[in-house]
Amino acid sequence: MLELPAVAVVGGTGHLGAAIARRLALAGYPIIIGSRDPERAREAAARLSGILPTAIRGASNPQAAREGAIVIVAVPFTFQAQILADIRSSVGGKIIVDTTVPLMPPKVMRVQLPPEGSAAQIAQKILGDKVTVVSAFHNVPAHKLATDQEIDCDVLVFGDDKESCARVIDLVKACRLRGLHGGSLANSAAAEAFTSILISINKQYSVDGAGIRITGELK
Amino acid sequence: MLELPAVAVVGGTGHLGAAIARRLALAGYPIIIGSRDPERAREAAARLSGILPTAIRGASNPQAAREGAIVIVAVPFTFQAQILADIRSSVGGKIIVDTTVPLMPPKVMRVQLPPEGSAAQIAQKILGDKVTVVSAFHNVPAHKLATDQEIDCDVLVFGDDKESCARVIDLVKACRLRGLHGGSLANSAAAEAFTSILISINKQYSVDGAGIRITGELK
Numbered sequence: 398m399l400e401l402p403a404v405a406v407v408g409g410t411g412h413l414g415a416a417i418a419r420r421l422a423l424a425g426y427p428i429i430i431g432s433r434d435p436e437r438a439r440e441a442a443a444r445l446s447g448i449l450p451t452a453i454r455g456a457s458n459p460q461a462a463r464e465g466a467i468v469i470v471a472v473p474f475t476f477q478a479q480i481l482a483d484i485r486s487s488v489g490g491k492i493i494v495d496t497t498v499p500l501m502p503p504k505v506m507r508v509q510l511p512p513e514g515s516a517a518q519i520a521q522k523i524l525g526d527k528v529t530v531v532s533a534f535h536n537v538p539a540h541k542l543a544t545d546q547e548i549d550c551d552v553l554v555f556g557d558d559k560e561s562c563a564r565v566i567d568l569v570k571a572c573r574l575r576g577l578h579g580g581s582l583a584n585s586a587a588a589e590a591f592t593s594i595l596i597s598i599n600k601q602y603s604v605d606g607a608g609i610r611i612t613g614e615l616k
Numbered sequence: 617m618l619e620l621p622a623v624a625v626v627g628g629t630g631h632l633g634a635a636i637a638r639r640l641a642l643a644g645y646p647i648i649i650g651s652r653d654p655e656r657a658r659e660a661a662a663r664l665s666g667i668l669p670t671a672i673r674g675a676s677n678p679q680a681a682r683e684g685a686i687v688i689v690a691v692p693f694t695f696q697a698q699i700l701a702d703i704r705s706s707v708g709g710k711i712i713v714d715t716t717v718p719l720m721p722p723k724v725m726r727v728q729l730p731p732e733g734s735a736a737q738i739a740q741k742i743l744g745d746k747v748t749v750v751s752a753f754h755n756v757p758a759h760k761l762a763t764d765q766e767i768d769c770d771v772l773v774f775g776d777d778k779e780s781c782a783r784v785i786d787l788v789k790a791c792r793l794r795g796l797h798g799g800s801l802a803n804s805a806a807a808e809a810f811t812s813i814l815i816s817i818n819k820q821y822s823v824d825g826a827g828i829r830i831t832g833e834l835k
Contacts, residue, residue: 506799506800506803507799507800507802507803508733508799508802508803508805508806509802510729510733510805514727514729549831549832550831553813577817577821578816578817578820579813579816579817580725580726580727580812580813580816580820581725581726583726583727583728584725584726584727584809584812584813584816586727586729586805586809587727587806587809587810587812587813588813590803590805590806590809591806591810593799593803593806594772594798594799594803594806594807595830597797597798597799597803598796598797598798598830598832598834599832601797601799602796602832602834602835603834603835604832604833604834604835605832605833606832607830607831607832607834608830608831608832609828609829609830609831610828610829610831611814611817611826611827611828612768612769612826612827612828612829613768613817613818613823613824613825613826613827614823614824615817615821615822615823615826616821616822616823
């Protein structure tokens with residue numbers, strides 16, 4: 398059996414990060430949960446270790462980023478720049494999966510894209526060109542991802558390097574979701590903006606976690 | 617039977633405009649097809665009149681805009697500003713349904729939102745605050761809309777005035793599509809940007825017109 402790469406989840410104690418960590422661990426990936434508070438990360442890892450077969454440990458965000466072969470970043474937009482700067486020296490040559498959506502509370506139902514175009518482009522700017530930024534997981538409801546249920550939602554994956562995107566699409570698949578390459582990193586703006594649409598639809602139409610599906614016969 | 621309002625389709629000889637005009641005419645709406653070339657508009661109207669029961673006529677864009685109770689604008693981004701300026705004096709107090717997607721050839725697979733945020737916000741800026749701009753029809757494949765087939769795609773409708781959005785959602789329904797209010801006009805950026813994602817997916821996955829569906833139990 399092919400050995401699966403260790404995946405670090407920076408911000409892995411948050412709703413989205415914890416849910417991704419859990420699904421990947423269930424699929425057999427070794428996981429390092431990162432948090433600004435290493436103690437919280439270790440507690441979260443211990444909770445998951447009790448129910449899961451794979452190696453899960455907790456660490457500070459930079460330590461987790463150092464140990465992961467692939468590093469998923471799942472932090473609120475407000476902290477994105479700071480946390481990326483904190484892990485920057487630990488991620489050279491790696492694939493960073495940025496999941497940041499530029500929501501600016503209190504107006505989370507309003508699209509407010511940053512001047513850089515997207516949170517993904519901010520990440521690439523901060524991390525520099527020795528790091529391959531891929532963005533994904535913008536539109537999937539975290540509270541559904543935290544369960545074992547099938548989720549009626551596609552995950553769009555954006556990035557300028559096709560092979561890296563293919564590896565991230567494998568991670569998405571391991572989370573039991575369909576991942577589709579949505580084009581270049583700049584295109585991440587569309588999925589990031591779409592999250593505000595989904596929040597707005599959740600409120601207007603009383604939906605418990607709306608999602609998106611790409612329709613058509615994909616080959 | 618309630619009389620349906622006359623709908624003008626500015627740019628109604630183009631792919632998207634002609635398809636919308638045809639579906640609305642089939643649903644019983646009186647239609648005025650507008651074009652920069654009134655002769656082409658009259659020819660298009662005559663072709664449709666041959667197969668449809670309702671009143672369809674052709675006119676110049678400004679004349680069509682004057683005659684419509686609701687005015688749909690379906691023109692390429694390159695001509696949007698000019699054509700909106702041309703019809704501006706004819707649309708005071710009306711609902712304008714802007715369908716513009718800010719595609720900038722040749723890079724149509726790349727999200728390139730304008731500095732104003734979205735084409736919809738450009739429209740509002742040009743038309744002024746006596747006009748209610750609603751945006752819609754960004755993601756539905758025109759070549760499918762041009763047929764009688766069921767289309768597996770939702771239409772997101774954006775606007776700051778809920779009642780106007782509800783009227784546009786009625787038009788979407790008349791086109792035999794599900795229309796959903798996606799929030800404020802600024803949110804149009806998400807659907808506009810999404811069109812580049814769909815074009816990219818069409819190419820990468822050999823799809824004949826990918827679309828989007830909002831998932832979840834909408835009430």
